[in-house]
Amino acid sequence: MQKRIRKRYRAERRFRAIGMGAVIVSAAFLFFLLATMIGNGAAGFMRTEVALPIDFKSAPLEVDRAQLGTRGADLALAGAGLENRVKTAATAAFGEKGDELIAENAWTAVRDAIKEDPNLLSQSAHIWVPASSELDAAADGGGEPELRARVQQLRDRGALQSGFNAGFLSRADSTDPTAVGIWGALKGSILTMLVTLLIAFPIGVLSAVYLEEYAPKNRWTDLIEVSINNLAAVPSIIFGLLGLAVFLGTLGLPRSAPLVGGLTLALMIMPVIVIAGRNAIKAVPPGGVFDPATVLPVQIFLWSDEVSRGFIEKTSAAIIVLLAFLLAMNALAIYLRNKFETRW
Amino acid sequence: MNPYALLFLVAGLGVIAWLTGRARAARFGAASKHRLHSLPGQHGLYVAMWTVIPALIFVVAWSIFTPSLATDAVLKAPQASALPMFGYERDAILNEVRARAAGGDYGFYPLAEQLAPVYLQASRFYGWLGTGLAILLAFACGAFAYTRVKADFRARTRVERTVMLALLVASLIAILTTLGIFLSLLFESLRFFAMVPITDFLFGTLWSPQVIDPADPGATLGAVPLFWGTFFIGAVIAMLVAIPFGLMSAIYLTQYARPAVRQWMKPLLEILAGVPTVVYGYFAALTVGPAIRDLAVSLGFTYASSESALSAGLVMGVMIIPFVSSMADDSIAAVPRAMRDGSLAMGATTSETIRRVLLPAALPGVVAGVLLAVSRAIGETMIVVMAASGAANITANPFESATTVTKQIVDLLTGEAEFDSPKTLAAFALGLTLFMITFLLNIVALRVVKKYREAYE
Numbered sequence: 105m106q107k108r109i110r111k112r113y114r115a116e117r118r119f120r121a122i123g124m125g126a127v128i129v130s131a132a133f134l135f136f137l138l139a140t141m142i143g144n145g146a147a148g149f150m151r152t153e154v155a156l157p158i159d160f161k162s163a164p165l166e167v168d169r170a171q172l173g174t175r176g177a178d179l180a181l182a183g184a185g186l187e188n189r190v191k192t193a194a195t196a197a198f199g200e201k202g203d204e205l206i207a208e209n210a211w212t213a214v215r216d217a218i219k220e221d222p223n224l225l226s227q228s229a230h231i232w233v234p235a236s237s238e239l240d241a242a243a244d245g246g247g248e249p250e251l252r253a254r255v256q257q258l259r260d261r262g263a264l265q266s267g268f269n270a271g272f273l274s275r276a277d278s279t280d281p282t283a284v285g286i287w288g289a290l291k292g293s294i295l296t297m298l299v300t301l302l303i304a305f306p307i308g309v310l311s312a313v314y315l316e317e318y319a320p321k322n323r324w325t326d327l328i329e330v331s332i333n334n335l336a337a338v339p340s341i342i343f344g345l346l347g348l349a350v351f352l353g354t355l356g357l358p359r360s361a362p363l364v365g366g367l368t369l370a371l372m373i374m375p376v377i378v379i380a381g382r383n384a385i386k387a388v389p390p391g392g393v394f395d396p397a398t399v400l401p402v403q404i405f406l407w408s409d410e411v412s413r414g415f416i417e418k419t420s421a422a423i424i425v426l427l428a429f430l431l432a433m434n435a436l437a438i439y440l441r442n443k444f445e446t447r448w
Numbered sequence: 449m450n451p452y453a454l455l456f457l458v459a460g461l462g463v464i465a466w467l468t469g470r471a472r473a474a475r476f477g478a479a480s481k482h483r484l485h486s487l488p489g490q491h492g493l494y495v496a497m498w499t500v501i502p503a504l505i506f507v508v509a510w511s512i513f514t515p516s517l518a519t520d521a522v523l524k525a526p527q528a529s530a531l532p533m534f535g536y537e538r539d540a541i542l543n544e545v546r547a548r549a550a551g552g553d554y555g556f557y558p559l560a561e562q563l564a565p566v567y568l569q570a571s572r573f574y575g576w577l578g579t580g581l582a583i584l585l586a587f588a589c590g591a592f593a594y595t596r597v598k599a600d601f602r603a604r605t606r607v608e609r610t611v612m613l614a615l616l617v618a619s620l621i622a623i624l625t626t627l628g629i630f631l632s633l634l635f636e637s638l639r640f641f642a643m644v645p646i647t648d649f650l651f652g653t654l655w656s657p658q659v660i661d662p663a664d665p666g667a668t669l670g671a672v673p674l675f676w677g678t679f680f681i682g683a684v685i686a687m688l689v690a691i692p693f694g695l696m697s698a699i700y701l702t703q704y705a706r707p708a709v710r711q712w713m714k715p716l717l718e719i720l721a722g723v724p725t726v727v728y729g730y731f732a733a734l735t736v737g738p739a740i741r742d743l744a745v746s747l748g749f750t751y752a753s754s755e756s757a758l759s760a761g762l763v764m765g766v767m768i769i770p771f772v773s774s775m776a777d778d779s780i781a782a783v784p785r786a787m788r789d790g791s792l793a794m795g796a797t798t799s800e801t802i803r804r805v806l807l808p809a810a811l812p813g814v815v816a817g818v819l820l821a822v823s824r825a826i827g828e829t830m831i832v833v834m835a836a837s838g839a840a841n842i843t844a845n846p847f848e849s850a851t852t853v854t855k856q857i858v859d860l861l862t863g864e865a866e867f868d869s870p871k872t873l874a875a876f877a878l879g880l881t882l883f884m885i886t887f888l889l890n891i892v893a894l895r896v897v898k899k900y901r902e903a904y905e
Binding site for chain 2: 307
């Protein structure tokens with residue numbers, strides 16, 4: 105009898121341990137996911153710049169000074185072969201593979217510097233240009249050992265600086281990982297969310313009120329309830345197909361406009377609002393809901409397909425922004441729920 | 449006039465109408481021997497509704513028709529005789545005219561530059577005409593409602609009826625959306641099945657939309673590998689992760705954990721459900737996929753893919769853990785307390801009570817939750833798009849690549865093919881199949897949940 109009871113208690117402890125293990129493993133996965141993203145992405149917020157010595161005094165650039173103040177300045181400088189000049193300068197300064205140390209778009213930094221101060225064209229100067237994504241990775245402690253040695257060498261000379269990549273939050277998409285930013289995508293997210301809320305929220309609340317307060321119990325009400333419950337569980341891609349067929353195909357609205365995305369998402373979110381009756385979020389300025397825009401998750405998805413190493417940390421950085429955005433929303437929702445929740 | 453400004457104007461008129469209607473009703477109330485049937489505010493609302501609603505409907509309808517009216521004006525302009533009669537170029541020029549009129553200053557067609565001012569002028573004209581008509585309509589309807597305000601006028605009934613109608617319409621949108629999804633998918637699918645026999649699509653075992661033979665498109669559009677891959681990733685691998693972890697977490701958190709632990713752990717696990725799927729997809733493709741490939745190679749599977757079914761299914765399962773857990777939580781909580789107390793009083797341990805009493809009693813609810821979880825897993829898109837491969841295999845080896853219906857829909861639609869090709873239309877046929885399956889799963893699961901709740905109430 106004693107043996108049997110011991111056995112039963114052992115089973116009890118085992119069962120309890122399995123339960124605790126399940127919770128711990130799930131939570132551990134969440135932490136692992138967040139840690140991986142933050143570990144990958146933290147470097148994406150930083151950027152590395154190289155001081156590039158460039159000499160326009162001994163070899164002047166053939167460009168019409170009068171054009172520098174006008175809108176044609178970009179074209180004039182590009183036409184004068186500035187891009188090649190910057191590459192040559194890099195090779196001259198940093199050795200044979202020197203042009204691989206600076207970013208592909210480094211010459212645009214030189215171009216903007218010249219536009220700001222045309223006198224540069226008659227001087228030899230050091231201009232800070234963005235480093236290539238390989239050098240960027242090496243400066244963060246990754247990359248090839250050869251490049252890491254290079255980073256140390258440049259640092260000793262004071263020709264390397266790292267700083268917060270403010271452009272990452274304010275620029276739009278690009279094919280060069282050193283020049284990308286998420287502002288375009290973030291703006292698209294906000295606009296789409298705004299349209300979604302403006303449509304889904306009133307309709308959701310109205311139908312929740314109707315179903316709770318007015319609706320008679322009959323077959324029609326049952327049908328409405330069943331279709332709301334079902335819609336909440338229909339896969340998102342089906343709503344995408346609906347949006348494609350109806351909003352783009354039949355109604356001919358412009359493709360990838362926040363309006364279309366917002367309308368489609370509104371149809372998808374509405375049942376959730378009806379069911380939960382819960383709410384959140386306001387504000388954000390209006391405007392431009394017909395312009396093409398990219399939404400943050402789409403941006404992440406597009407970048408994730410890029411092969412270049414530099415995109416990995418940028419994608420993770422974008423994910424961090426997205427997660428911060430969502431956590432803020434969740435925190436707001438929980439705060440509002442706690443604040444307005446009354447237990448009867 | 450700018451549509452937003454017009455909306456504000458109409459809203460302003462509505463406020464004025466509300467004030468005047470209320471004031472008039474109050475005057476009648478003071479002058480008349482009888483009591484007012486409705487409160488002055490309700491009379492005000494009645495007048496305001498008459499002022500705002502017809503005008504708003506008119507503004508929306510007008511703004512839909514204005515572009516085509518302005519285009520007509522452009523086509524009547526003498527310069528328009530140079531337009532090509534039909535075809536792609538005509539549309540391109542007209543599009544550019546609209547873009548230029550909206551403020552764009554670039555383009556390819558000199559003709560568009562000539563026509564843009566005509567378009568701008570016409571759309572301005574129609575804009576002002578619409579504004580005038582809208583204001584006229586608001587005043588006319590408002591005045592009509594104003595004259596009806598009398599002491600015994602039943603304004604409250606009318607207002608309530610209108611509000612009720614608005615509420616009814618709002619709740620009908622759910623039915624309309626369901627119908628819209630079904631009809632639009634069906635319509636496009638029928639066009640697909642006119643080109644490809646339905647039996648080829650449903651029972652064919654070769655899926656290779658990159659090479660479609662125009663003479664026999666059905667030969668490479670057999671969807672069985674996709675159905676298998678979807679089932680394998682979503683209903684087998686993901687559930688092997690989600691059911692044990694979800695169920696055990698729910699049991700631990702409801703039956704064993706101290707309230708303080710439960711209060712912290714439950715929201716923490718719910719964050720897993722709130723993480724955007726694109727993040728899971730990226731994680732699966734970048735971290736989990738290569739790790740699983742290395743594992744498989746070290747186990748001796750030399751042909752392992754980094755886009756294996758296992759990596760997508762595993763991550764998808766983790767995403768669904770909180771979903772299964774909260775469904776199980778609900779159904780365990782619904783079991784009458786007397787059953788649990790009775791079992792404990794007989795001397796059973798907690799785990800015996802859970803296994804022999806609570807779980808059997810909660811089984812219908814748990815099963816329904818699992819069905820909903822399966823429906824969610826097979827409809828999950830972003831994770832498989834990023835982590836699963838595009839190669840359609842029928843395989844039971846989790847280290848090999850498999851593809852799903854959702855992944856193929858995305859691949860088919862992001863291609864370059866035109867809208868009418870069997871390749872694009874196949875996406876809608878796949879969508880219809882997916883919709884039908886998830887619809888059935890949802891309906892069955894929701895019915896089980898409802899029945900089960902009623903049984904214990």
